[in-house]
Amino acid sequence: MTKKEHILEKAEELFSEKGFDATSVRDISKAAGINIAMISYYFGSKEKLMEELFKMRMSAGLVSVKEIAENTDLTTVEKIEKALTGYIERVKTHKSFYRVILAEQATNKNKSVIRFLGKSKESYAQFFETVLAEGYESGSFKHKVDPVLFMTTITGTIMQSLLNKQLYATHHGVKVTEEWIRDVYFDKIKEHLKSITRNILGYESNS
Amino acid sequence: MTKKEHILEKAEELFSEKGFDATSVRDISKAAGINIAMISYYFGSKEKLMEELFKMRMSAGLVSVKEIAENTDLTTVEKIEKALTGYIERVKTHKSFYRVILAEQATNKNKSVIRFLGKSKESYAQFFETVLAEGYESGSFKHKVDPVLFMTTITGTIMQSLLNKQLYATHHGVKVTEEWIRDVYFDKIKEHLKSITRNILGYESNS
Amino acid sequence: MTKKEHILEKAEELFSEKGFDATSVRDISKAAGINIAMISYYFGSKEKLMEELFKMRMSAGLVSVKEIAENTDLTTVEKIEKALTGYIERVKTHKSFYRVILAEQATNKNKSVIRFLGKSKESYAQFFETVLAEGYESGSFKHKVDPVLFMTTITGTIMQSLLNKQLYATHHGVKVTEEWIRDVYFDKIKEHLKSITRNILGYESNS
């Protein structure tokens, strides 16, 4: 891992813990064990650092859905479920980052980041549009659903699940630990999402 | 409207536009047309102002679900749909505030606010738990769904819809205007939510 | 006691506890149980309040030495000892105020107060000049001592004793309490002062 990536990872953690504004470049430099001036040196500014972080993390997801879309071996249902599973896995691995995404959208201040996010969403929306049309026309999906609204529900559920961990744990009488989140919680979310996807799009379980 | 409420409204707008940290008390005082010292005078601090904002806006929702829960004239389906419609209406009326809620959760820094939000969520979760159990046991709902996960999907969809307006508009070839959001977009969201709720919980349309 | 005097007393306490600058008019108004605006109303400003406090407290001492000086029934030694005893009694009764005096002189900022204090000192110096000359010429005092330097030692000892209470207590293995200060400490100071005065001016004990 390069030094730049190291800094980005530490910054990511801090952003997700305290938010972009409340994280000072001093905090980042301290967490990354480097001199404060190096952040300007490497990234130009705090905002540019954030942008680089986004570019780094977002590319993975975009590549993934592209591969799925182009894979002719998969059925429509498989495509949907694969995309969904991949999404959750990425969120699970990079919880910090997805919190940052959420915060950045909620406070749409860094225009460069917002623009970048907008374009990413477009790609995802294209994917869902194609796959949902495909599924409906082929008869795999019984319901015709607006792809953007469908995507809104999927993304919304996943994002909100990041904020409702404590609530879920309390209601099921367990304690929130890193292990529980990783090994149990995200699995529950995945099953829930698969289940509601089946119901919403109208297809039968393939398992 | 009292002066305090006026300040709170202006602060709400700014918080939703730029985030809590990026909004200075000078910004607020300027937007509200008051002297900067009045913010401390009225609220004690910037953080306390935020807390008052939350208490003011959250109470409406809590009162609403409580009334629905206790209203014995409603069927289970009606309760769910009424809660849902009420929720969307509040978000529609106070878009700014719900953006702030989202940002505050994403960057969980103001512990007082986070605690307050946690308790509100508990109340909502209780509502859904009761109603979903009632619906399933009475046979109105064919599917048994975890109430917290169901709530996560509902809340997530609504919150995410605040962030996906532009995406939806682009995909449907319209321009985002305040009127369109108010008169069209939120209606689409409402219909979508009703629809997926039916699918997820497993009941027939009552319309 | 008039309301003005009540305010002055409370202000005096606060000034001695925290200093003039660190005491806000809000503090004073709160301590005195009055509205903040009344301080400007009664005194014009915080600085004027301080000046009034000085005028009130200083007058007592000035009247006292004047009476002693004019009292022809007293021997020179009696005059010195009476002045000294009176001084200590006033400091004992108004510890707070004499702390304020000290602080005001150390930070000579309020010019009006400084001027006022200067004039008071002049009166005391006149007293000592007259009495010391009288004592030396009559043979009562064996030593010829500069009256201003003598006064500096007397005043300095008394003032410093306000700052060395804790030190004295520690060295004598006792705890500092209000009672101890009142009933023991100031008595020790008085005896010490009488003793060094005898030694410095060169006269025999009259007790």
Add this chain to the structure above:
Amino acid sequence: MTKKEHILEKAEELFSEKGFDATSVRDISKAAGINIAMISYYFGSKEKLMEELFKMRMSAGLVSVKEIAENTDLTTVEKIEKALTGYIERVKTHKSFYRVILAEQATNKNKSVIRFLGKSKESYAQFFETVLAEGYESGSFKHKVDPVLFMTTITGTIMQSLLNKQLYATHHGVKVTEEWIRDVYFDKIKEHLKSITRNILGYESNS
């Protein structure tokens, strides 16, 4: 001289002129010709700056009395007079600082400074206790005097002399100038102190 020391000197002057509270960090930065942020950078806070100033200035005196106490070549009388002379010289060289000391004690607010001062006083008191006992037991001093009260008189006289310059000058028909203070006034104080020390402790002049 390092930049830190330069800042401390300028701060010292301002504190003695206007007091700690009335001196803003902006004043200090202006007087020292540095950017306001450097004060936090170098010292952490305004209070910490004050503490550093105290540590810097106080150490000299403590070292000095320790050396005197341990110097077996000196007679008891010489020890007392050397300590006294050293004290006056330090006050003469750092008039500003000793004004600050006085003000800080009068308004005992900065607890850290007060604690530090308390410990310094203890060391001085120890010195006087040892030397006075030594002198009395060896017969050098005819009078038995409480060491803390003796120290109170010495310190009090010196401190008060800082506040009575103008009074002394007026009574002797001279004008207060820096030269006069340095070349005449402090000499008078020194002689006065030696004289009263002889009278108080009861020993003969050694000159």
Add this chain to the structure above:
DNA sequence: CATGAATGAGCGTTCATTCAT
């Protein structure tokens, strides 16, 4: 490449005072 010093702007807050009632 890397450092620590330095900068200027801005932060939230508190101040003494005044105003309208």
Add this chain to the structure above:
DNA sequence: CATGAATGAACGCTCATTCAT
């Protein structure tokens, strides 16, 4: 007389960034 709202200035401090080495 008395109140609470309101004002403008100043407070100590921290920020992201840049500079000199």
